[in-house]
Amino acid sequence: MNSLFPSIVSRSQSLGLMNFFVPIISIVLTLITGSIIFVLLGFDPLYALYTFFISPISSTYGISELFVKATPLALIAIGLSYCFKNNIYNIGAEGQLTMGAIFGGGIGILFHDTNAFWLLPLMIFAGAIGGALWGLIPAILKTKFNTNEILTSLMLVYVALFILDYLVVGPWKDPFGYSFPKSRPFSESGRMPLLFDGLRVHFGLIITLFLIFVSWFIFSKTIFGFQLKVSGYSPKAARYAGFNQTTLVFFAFAICGAFAGIAGLAEVSGPIGLLYRDISPNYGFTAIIVAFLGRLHPIGIIFASLVIALTYLGAEDAQLFLQIPSAVGFIFQGLVLFYLLGAELLINYKLTYKKLL
């Protein structure tokens, strides 16, 4: 007779195949849980799931919107993988995104009546610098003052949001804006070029794909990527090998901040076109889920960003057609991460039934 409950046995080597299956298992479980939630709310689950996951992307416009949402998520998530691979928990990407939007957007406001080819590259560069500087604060505090980066990076999110709020109601307020809390619109050459006429998907997508490719190269082909991986798996081994942890922390935070900053700039110079209070619907936090769901792998992150972007679109449609508050999107995001973390057990452990008799 076998025991009723399986016991958990450690695998001697983690099962690589599961890296691929675990995200899929967690998405399926999320969908099942989602339909149960819809039934509890009194909806036909199939219709609700259709409204949530199929109808938003059943038009060209919908697919373009999916890429608009996936662009910042994927870009921040690939940046976060530099940190997470090394067990650095930067959860303040939202602040770094905001600071990138402030720096890059500031250039856009300064040159609001200039039309020149150099304007957008300058804004992107400034966005990257802004995000990187904001990311370096927790890096310095962690390496020089031993301060927990989780808490400092998160506190800096609030600080960045207040700075943005101050700027758009104060010095950067649009003089012709009827005192709405928003800045002047950027000039035409300060906007991300659209990839297709009539669709909102913009050049930021190309930048994101390029940076994902560069990151893939760094992760798999350079010493720096190797050092990140080793010090993530075994800090001791990294120390014996003489890798400089301080440098790694600095680079990881700076790169992550720069990527988040570019994502922020791409948002304000892409779909929005000016600075205002709520530039990001929590992209910086949601990207944490994307990074984990993509298992910190460039290709995985591309797929994960599309899945999570769909929860944003689905939530909007659910609010419109089913009158379910759009916050249900965050519930799905939380659920998918729960299932993912739970199912990760299958990578490092196996379940066996012990013989009782």
Added chain:
Amino acid sequence: MNLDLILGILQIVLIATTPLVFAGIGELVTEKSGVLNLGVEGMMLVGAVSAFIVLVITGSYFLAFFVSILSGIIMSGLFAFLVLFLMSNQIATGLALTIFGIGLSSMLGKQYIGTPIDGLSPWFFVIFSFLIVFLVSYFFYKTKAGLILRAVGESHNSAHALGYSVIKIRFLSILFGGSMCALAGSYISICYAPMWQEGMTAGRGWIALALVVFATWKPERVLIGAYIFGGVTILQMNLQALGLRFPGQFFSMAPYVATIIVLVLISSNKLRIKLSAPASLTIPFYKGR
């Protein structure tokens, strides 16, 4: 400065700080057992909204707090299941709990935004917050059960070898943390505000996490830390109300900036953190059956 004004400010500080004390002491107990739960903010929000909804529907304060604490137990139970039985990464799971809690609370509370309720007098809870800190301190340092809990947090393998059930003790500590966070949330939505608004805890959950570090994992110091943060918050509000020619946003930042500064001051002494933090914090326990 007359006496009334000082007493008035003191009152406001007491009322504003109480939720930080609850959430901070709850998280401290969880961390003492060796588990870091970053879901404080999420549990506070769900606790706040569930108390508010139950109060609107039933009109019973008792039921409101009861259901709220129950919600905290369920939320933290979910977390405990994942980190204890499925041995998931505590940091990521805590973040998931916060994201899930933000979503769940704003979905449940959508139709209750702006619903008026009769707030409850906070004084019972203010006194209770002091009491609970001293009870926890007594429990840790004067009872055997407290000693066992601390042992589990310091070295789960030794505690296991001595025959203590690491998983059970951690499970209970996590549930206690969850119920305290939910209590903090329900206090905010029923006594402090009293109203429901999305994300109304405004980062207090994260400040509570910082408080535990500030307190170097000692219960009474949570009280000191909480009152420093509460004081800064009230001070900046009063200064803003004075209508100085300084932008209000810079005052609003003050509690968060103060948190960073205090964390830096406390943590810069590496040895102090190393000696005070539970040695098994964030390390999963695996029996190796």
